Structure formats: structure tokens, C-alpha cells
Amino acid sequence: MTSSSQPILTTADIDWSTVLPDAVRVFDWSSKGRLLAIAADGSALVGGPERITAPMTPDPRDAIWLGERALAVVDPVVGLVTAGLNCGQPLPFWGACRVGTHGGRTVISGDGRLAVLGHSGINRVPEVIWTGVGVTHACVHVGGAMWALGGTNGLALIDVALGCVDTRVELSGVIAIAARGDAGRLVASDLAGAIHVFELSDLDSGVELTGYCDPVRLLAMSPDHRRVIAAAADELTHWAISDSGCVADEPTSIVVHDSTITALESSDSGFLATGDESGVVYVWSPLLAEHPVVRLQLDGEVTALAWSRDGTRLAIGSVSGELVVADVRAGALA
């Protein structure tokens, strides 16, 4: 996109759309812009709408690209199922619910354990690290060989290169984690409805943000690390963080959605996308935080959102299986 063609206002043009056999659960974009979408029945859209597979697992919980040609799906009963790696059998891992990859290592988290595998050796016996956080509910890469895991008993930083737990913090049921690798900061929400902001260098002294009735399941951090964004019911809340790391006493509250927000995703370019149970998707510009710049309508509750790595494409999935990919062009003003 050149500056001469840059619109004044941000636009979103639907590039293509299709319908999956069941509700869209998970998206992942490859580094070269290929989309992976997993439906609730386990079928997968790989690359484009013309390629939808048969169900890979009965109850998929997470999925990722492993490079450009292979993918992995985790299922709490089946374990890890891969495609494109010439592994005929799934890797058993009871309770597997999150999968991630970075720096040639793939991690699977589940019932108190984190399994670490290499891409080429995905069918080998993995290295297993006991996390001490119980059942995992969130797993995020936070830089280098470090991963943050949130679970029933708290939060843990795991060094997968050394194969050990680096730091552990007791919290009452971590539901979601947001982190950006270069920020040195992570945000976690707990079962009590609080959000905790931690500096990675000192997990023992976090800041607690309160005021939510229910646990906050949807969390994001802006790419400049200056805002924590949380969605609760139909409300978006932005917590500003100063240069010195101090968090504002009160959040900025924005109510634009008419129904419960069900999906939230921020892009590396600063855009934010939110979707609700009525099928409405709003795109929010970093230049105009309090008003959405784009509105899209799907035919059912929004169940998944994902920005491409370059932040120009947004994948949206709904409970009816509708899948839309939109090209988002940043405007000069908003």
C-alpha cells in the first residue's frame, strides 16, 4: 500500500468469504499470509476457501501453522494432530488445550504440563515440564525461549530452552493472558474478575486492575505497550500505562456494541477488532480510540478474530461457520 493511495478514513473491503461446516473456533495466519481456520467439528480451512479438510479431531481447542506447509491442532482427548509433517498418528496428550510455536520449538500445554517439541521431531517423545499451574487456560510466548502459562493455580513463566519453570505466581484461576514479546510486560486476568499487569523482570509486584463483575476472558495489549484493552459484557475498557509503567487509576470506558463482546484482537499495526454476539464487528483505529472506523455484519455470533502478521487482513468467523477475510486499509485520519 503506497501513501498516495492511502484513504482518508480506514476502510475494510471483503476479499473473500466462505462457510465452514461448523462454528469457527480458531484462526492462525502464517508469516506469509496463509490462513488456517478450524471449525468446531474439527474440519480445517487451509490457505483458502477452496481447501476445506475433513474433521481432523472431534473437539479442537487450538491450532497453529508450523511454517508454511504444516499445521498442528490440539484436542483434549486426542492430543496433537499434525498435517504436512508425515506423522500418521496423533501425539497423545491428555487435556491438551493450547499450542504455540516460536523459534523452532512447538509447545503444547494441558493438564499441569507443558510439552516441548521441535518441528522436525514432532513425532519424537517430547520434553515435558511440570508447570505447577494446574489446568492451562492461556499460553503466550513472551520473548526468547520464555512462555507464560496461566492456569487454575496461577501464572508461570517457563524457560523452554532450559526446560524449567522460571517464576511462578499464585493467582485464583488465570483465564487469559496478553503479552507482546518486546514489551517486557504481560497482562493476566483471573477468576475473581481482576486484571494483573506484571513486568516480566519482577512478577512478584504486579498492579491489580479491578471493577469487573465477571472474569475478563478477552484481553489485549496495544503494540506500543501503553494500553491494556479488556472487554467485559458490551463494554471495552482501556487502561493507559505511562512511560514509567504506572497504570491509570481509572480506565476509559467505551460502549458501542449493543450486545456482549465475544471476540477481541489487536494487530501489530495498532488496529483493534471486536466482535459481538449479534454478529457485529468493529475495527478501531489507534488514531481514534473511542469510535470504531469500520463496521461489518456477520450472520451470527462472532467466535473468532485474527489479524494477519502485517496487520492488513482481518479474518472473522461466526458461530454459523461464516468466515470472512477483509482487507483493512489504514486511513490518514483514522
Next chain:
Amino acid sequence: MSERQSVPITVLVPERRNVELLQRCAADPSVMLLASGDTLAGAGLLGLLRVGRVMVIAPDVASRTAGCECCQVRLDLIDAVRCAVLRRSPPERLVVVVDRADSAVSGTTTGDDPASDVITAISTLHAGGEVERLAHLGGLVVDVDACAASTRLASGLAVWDSQMEAAIAIADSIVVTGAELLTEPSRSIIADSLSELNRIGQVIFCATEAIDVERLIVLDSWNRSPTLSCSSARDGGEPLAWPEVSPTHAEATVETVVLHRCGVLDSDATNAWLDRVVAESPRGLLRFQAALQVSTHHSRVCVRGSRSAMRSTTELQPGSTSSRRAPDDRGNVVVLIGRALDRQALSDSFESIEVAQ
């Protein structure tokens, strides 16, 4: 865009692994079964995973407040309900199986393992958030093994452990299976024991194959005015006086308190009273359900919950979609089931709620 309906949930508590009952529940194509892997495997139902008819759950208990037992919820249930309902074609009903710990099956005293505690599961379904948005608790069914209960009785053991006792006390239906193998006196003793413990549900004695599964699991007991079992209901405005616990079942510590009152109550005072009731005995309060007239222009408000979780809805009359109507003369009724409830104090405080001006 079609409006999504809240999916009713029936919680099923089998005292022993009643394979046949589970299989019959699973045979209904409109039902999705949520149970442990062992239970599904034991019933030969794991294959239904492939067609999305069953889902494996493994208890994952956490407390909303560190160290607080009454704030415990099952995170696995919240996840499972979400995954089960957010489908293109969601099931018409979810049946959640709460497995009993092995020690409970054998009749020995169990610890307070929250993983096998039906109250924790019930509280989770009232805990708000995602579960409240997608689904609602319809009813609780407890399956009692008549032979095991009779053996324990004859051996002088505690008939029910504390968790089973709680489950029976708050159940909407109690199915007693295997009773055809007992003598008539033994059946009577078990029937008496159950009706002493449970004042709100129905007790069904029959063989598993004779159970009408649809009637058993299709309940809508929690979102309406509380009903008392036939032998318990009575007219009048006075609190019901229940018979004393019989000496043979002195261990039955769960009691039911029923409060009646006429008139339109002040809504703020009623809210404050409910908050106080929950705050004073959160762990002991196993189930509460009320229909309260707090407005002269609208239907009664139905309140239900367990432990510290409380939810309310407006009572809808059959065939009506509006809550706006003249107040009726059915008054206010509150049913509290729990341990160590102070019947007199509850009655006095309920009577002291101001009437609406």
C-alpha cells in the same frame, strides 16, 4: 440472523455408574452428554465424540476468592458449555454427569472433594458470565442405587455421605434403581429416608429400563416458582413445620426451610434480605429458590442460586411473553435448603421485610 436460545442443562448425579441410564440419555439425538472420559468409556459412548454428541470433561476446580470454598467453580464446565453450545447446530439440551468419587460409591465417608461435589457444579452454572449467556440450569437428577443404600442401612453405616446427602436434598428428581430387588419394608425405609431429605423433588422407584428418560431430564425447575412435593405442600401463610428428623436418620443434617408471606414487598429491602441470607451462610446454603412479589405492576421475580451465586428472572405466565401484569394473590414463597440454617431467624427476618408503599 436467528436468535440463539439458551440451552437447558440437566445435571445428572449417578450414585454408581449407571451405564444403562447414560446410554439411554445418549440415545436421544437432541441431547449432548458431558461426562468424564472414564464414565463415557465405561458406558461405551466414547465413539460419540466423533459425531459431537458427547464431550469429555475433567474436573478443574478453582475459587473466585483465594481459599474460599463457597466461591469454588468448575472451570472445565464453563469451557465445556461454551464449546458445546457455540455450534452451528447446538444441542437442544446438555446433560452434565457429575461423577461420584470411588470412596463415595463404596459407602464410606468421603472428604470434601470439590471435583465430585454437585453443589460446586450447580454453583458454577449460576456463576454468571459465559454460562449464563449461553445456557441455564434446568434441573438436577440424582440416581440412587437402592441395593447399596439398603445394605448400608442394614449394616448401620451412614446411608449417604455428605455430598450425596446434599445432592439428594436439592434434587428435582430422584431415581431409585434396583428397588425391585428389595423387600417391601426395605423399599419403605429408603423411601422415607429420601422424602425426609428432599422436600421439593419427586422420588421415582423403577427399573432403569422403565424410566421415561425424556420426562426425567426435561425439567425446568430452577427458573420458576419453587414447588414442593405433594406430601410437603400446604396452604396458608405460616412457615411449614416439617416433621422432626427420625432417630434412625439422625445424620441427615440438611434441612429445608419454607417461608410464605402475602403482599407486595419492598424491592430494596427484599434485595438486602437476600444478600444477608447468602452472606450469613454461604457454604451451608445448598439451594435457594424464591418467587417474590416486589412490584404492583409486574409478575413475581424468581430468584434461584446455590452458595454465594444468585440469579433472578421475571416469572412468565404460561402463554405470556410479557412480565407486565397485575400482581396476583399467590404472595411470596421462599425455599431454603442447607445445613445449619436458623429456621426461626430466617422466618423472623423474612417477616420483617417492609411492604412496598
